[in-house]
Amino acid sequence: MRIAIIGGGISGISTAFLLEKLKKELSLDMEITIIEKRLRWGGSIETSREDGFIVEAGPNGFLDSKPHTLELLSMAGLSNNLVKSNDLARKRYIMRNGILHRLPENPPMFFKSKLLSSSAKMRILSEYFIQKSVPEDESVADFAIRRLGKEALEYLIGPMVSGIFAGDPEKMSLRSCFPVIRDLEINYGGLFKGMIKKKGKKSGPSGPGGILTSYKNGLDNMITDLLESTSITKMLNTEVFSIDKKMNRYILNTNNSLMEFDKIFINTPAYAVSQMLSALDKDLSKDLNGITYPPVFVVGFIFKTEDLEDPLDGFGYLIPHSENKRILGALFDSSIFPDRTRDGYKIVRTIMGGDKNRWIIEKSDDELIRMAFDDIKETLKIKKEPYKIKYFRWEKAIPQYYIGHYKIVEKVEEFCKKFDDIFIGGNILYGVGINDCTKTSFMNVDRFKNLLKK
Secondary structure (H helix, E strand, O other), X not given: XXXXXXXXXXXXXXXXXXXXXXXXXXXXXXXXXXXXXXOOOEOOOOEEEEOOEEEEOOOOXXXXXXXXXXXXXXXXXXXXXXXXXXXXXXXXXXXXXXXXXXXXXXXXXXXXXXXXXXXXXXXXXXXXXXXXXXXXXXXXXXXXXXXXXXXXXXXXXXXXXXXXXXXXXXXXXXXXXXXXXXXXXXXXXXXXHHHHHXXXXXXXXXXXOOOEEEEOOOHHHHHHHHHHOOOOEEEOOOOEEEEEEEOOEEEEEEOOOEEEEOEEEEOOOHHHHHHHOOOOOHHHHHHHHOOOOOOEEEEEEEEEHHHEOOOOOOOEEEOOHHHOOOEEEEEOHHHHOHHHOOOOEEEEEEEEEOOOOHHHHHOXXXXXXXXXHHHHHOOOOEXXXXXXXXXXXXXXXXXXXXOOXXXXXXXXXXXXXXXXXXXXXXXXXXXXXXXXXXXXXXXXXHHHHHHHOO
């Protein structure tokens, strides 16, 4: 049996590891090949190392409150390389009127906080008495206004959406982006009622529960170590243009050659999946091509400690759209993971762009770097230019789960029932984080295992 895994990010590599593990456990006659378009592995995970400084181009890590990534690394014997974030990472801030306010973590902090007005706090508390009214799908913004009020949307929910998805809460689907939050209303009648009844249980993806966890010397080492723990065939610089079915086999048309396989695991962005499946299902191909990916620009600023007055006491801060800043927020990377910098230096990583700021495409790298620096200079009381700068441009960054996204997911699931030798994963269906990707890989390999029994 010949198996192709298309896409060499965390989804594809976790799928490869799990398939090879299954092959050994069941003594299966399987030839596994992983295929990646680019000249490197990792997808959105990319790490810069230079002169003792470590800067991530994409995600900073994953939360340990979900099991799948931790389980994967444990299976691979790599758990000792995990790095837990500093306790400072609990402290998160939101900007209001140019001032950073700590995000409340408990009721006393909530009532003392100046992030929200008194009327907004009362409006949030009144959520307990609002009747359940769950539409088939709605925007995150509509849900927030309906249950928590406009100010909560502006200073709590909106920044959360931009922090996770670089998205616009007016467009993003609550059902697809935050299913646990939606389920609280469905199952318990509201957020407060649900949290009270679920007290002590893990809340799932509805909030930043858990400890942010990374990997020794950067996340791309996790990719390398996972891949090197396998003995599968690895192909870089190989783009799959289309997939055709011939009898009971699949033909991959690539930039190098035609290749035949029995099973296909696809873990690529939606627009790439769309192109590959166009000959098999034109309607699904069109829907997948409609999933948008806004641009994102990441800048890692490295400062000498004496040139920065702010102690960077926390995880970082997010900025509501109404603040009219050009960055979405800033992460205090050297506070979150102190091993990422040398003594006497601090790292601040800014994020620009997203669905509301597609104008960044028209700006040069130098222009965006200057804008990002100007936006943090006053806030963090920076006295001098940065010692070093590392930047990354993502033309298509994070898939946007717009209202109705669940219908695309259902179509993908139906397609995989019809073509039960094709498995679709990655971050286009059930979540965009590392944990979401590895969970989907586990699900696909489990489905493959169950089909073997038939």
